[in-house]
Amino acid sequence: MTVKNMTVKEITNKVLNNEELFLFDVRTEDAYQDWKIEGENFSYLNVPYFDLLDGVEEIVGQLPRDKEIAVVCAKGGSSQMVAEMLVEEGFENVYSVEGGMKAWSEHLEPVKVNDLKDGGELYQFVRIGKGCLSYMVVSNGEAAIIDSTRMTDVYVDFAKELGVKITNVFDTHLHADHISGGRKIAEQTGATYWLPPEDAGEVTFDYQPLRDGDHVTVGNTNIDIHALYSPGHTKGSTSFVVDDQYLMTGDILFIDSIGRPDLAGKADDWVMDLRETLYTRYKELSDDLIVLPAHFMIMDELNEDGTVAEKLGTLFEKNHGLNIDDQEEFRKMVTENLPPQPNAYQEIRETNMGKISPDNEEQREMEIGPNRCAVR
Amino acid sequence: MNVTKTLDATGLACPMPIVKTKKAMKDIEAGEVLEIHATDQGAKADLTAWAKSGGHELLQTEEDNGVFKFWIKKGE
Numbered sequence: 001m002t003v004k005n006m007t008v009k010e011i012t013n014k015v016l017n018n019e020e021l022f023l024f025d026v027r028t029e030d031a032y033q034d035w036k037i038e039g040e041n042f043s044y045l046n047v048p049y050f051d052l053l054d055g056v057e058e059i060v061g062q063l064p065r066d067k068e069i070a071v072v073c074a075k076g077g078s079s080q081m082v083a084e085m086l087v088e089e090g091f092e093n094v095y096s097v098e099g100g101m102k103a104w105s106e107h108l109e110p111v112k113v114n115d116l117k118d119g120g121e122l123y124q125f126v127r128i129g130k131g132c133l134s135y136m137v138v139s140n141g142e143a144a145i146i147d148s149t150r151m152t153d154v155y156v157d158f159a160k161e162l163g164v165k166i167t168n169v170f171d172t173h174l175h176a177d178h179i180s181g182g183r184k185i186a187e188q189t190g191a192t193y194w195l196p197p198e199d200a201g202e203v204t205f206d207y208q209p210l211r212d213g214d215h216v217t218v219g220n221t222n223i224d225i226h227a228l229y230s231p232g233h234t235k236g237s238t239s240f241v242v243d244d245q246y247l248m249t250g251d252i253l254f255i256d257s258i259g260r261p262d263l264a265g266k267a268d269d270w271v272m273d274l275r276e277t278l279y280t281r282y283k284e285l286s287d288d289l290i291v292l293p294a295h296f297m298i299m300d301e302l303n304e305d306g307t308v309a310e311k312l313g314t315l316f317e318k319n320h321g322l323n324i325d326d327q328e329e330f331r332k333m334v335t336e337n338l339p340p341q342p343n344a345y346q347e348i349r350e351t352n353m354g355k356i357s358p359d360n361e362e363q364r365e366m367e368i369g370p371n372r373c374a375v376r
Numbered sequence: 377m378n379v380t381k382t383l384d385a386t387g388l389a390c391p392m393p394i395v396k397t398k399k400a401m402k403d404i405e406a407g408e409v410l411e412i413h414a415t416d417q418g419a420k421a422d423l424t425a426w427a428k429s430g431g432h433e434l435l436q437t438e439e440d441n442g443v444f445k446f447w448i449k450k451g452e
Binding site for chain 2: 028029030031048049050051053073074075077078081361365
């Protein structure tokens with residue numbers, strides 16, 4: 001018997017359009033508690049597939065007959081089996097999520113943020129399952145990519161479709177939650193790969209050091225990318241001002257949270273860097289800059305059009321992490337009671353330094369789970 | 377360790393390793409040990425959780441050249 005599949009692209013559209021969906025997650029309870037597909041109007045049931053091998057009779061009462069049900073597992077095999085059993089029980093609107101949570105983790109949704117002055121364009125790539133955000137700045141036949149994921153084909157193909165050449169690739173810092181595709185894209189396209197040298201002390205490959213005040217122009221038009229040293233999440237963390245309008249904050253400042261300083265192992269040392277960046281360096285910038293972070297943590301941080309973006313002035317008013325007057329209280333917030341660290345974050349850092357070279361399957365496993373780069 | 381039965385589930389993707397494990401468990405008695413070989417990355421977490429929910433005891437796990445090995449003692 002064949003079962004209808006639902007793609008992660010279709011699920012993404014349901015998330016962005018606030019549609020209803022009943023998710024029947026058949027992974028283990030631990031895996032489900034750790035990380036699941038989030039949607040404003042999604043409802044859930046979690047029963048591991050191995051408790052359903054003898055039949056689904058015991059749980060069918062907990063599933064709606066009048067709603068679309070998407071069965072999801074780790075990779076799409078077990079969900080197919082369970083979905084087939086449900087079809088045999090007479091359920092009609094049952095789908096198996098193609099590729100499971102692995103596909104969900106890897107899906108990138110390109111969303112246009114806006115046109116730039118002088119005819120350029122700015123795109124945000126929303127990695128919706130993991131909460132990672134990367135960017136493509138396009139102008140006059142050239143493109144720059146910031147904080148790319150390891151799904152490099154998506155960017156290369158996207159640039160090809162737009163008919164632009166990727167000339168510059170940046171990472172705002174050495175990532176600990178996901179494997180960067182920056183180096184690979186640069187190798188493939190001949191682009192320059194920029195990294196902040198303070199984060200790159202142990203890297204095993206050549207890169208272009210990115211320093212405070214560096215200007216990189218994309219295309220012939222004047223779409224400057226201006227690097228701003230903003231340490232705190234890592235020692236080298238660097239922000240970008242693009243086209244005098246956008247502030248790419250990396251993992252320093254998010255919409256509803258701020259970066260955590262402990263993933264490279266130096267929470268206590270970097271607390272004051274983080275405070276200085278958020279409370280002094282960013283304060284000196286224009287309130288009208290639109291903040292484009294490298295992550296989101298919760299679906300509430302998405303705007304209606306699917307972008308994750310907010311005015312800096314609004315964040316200074318509303319983001320709790322920017323409104324803690326007492327330094328000691330701030331220190332406690334960003335160093336104590338932190339959420340668990342991202343899955344395999346040490347190995348991910350080593351991969352991004354070029355020290356280890358896991359294969360594709362291993363890279364997937366390393367990236368399982370949410371990004372967890374923030375404190376709220 | 378006294379292994380009563382060995383199951384080769386290498387090359388099989390989820391859910392097959394557990395489907396086969398469950399079946400193989402029916403062929404042994406309570407207190408006897410089943411040895412399982414699998415290559416699916418998800419097998420470790422799933423077999424651990426499955427053994428627990430079924431009242432079996434996961435005695436030992438090992439990874440050898442990409443092959444995960446499990447020893448599960450059948451529960452009462």
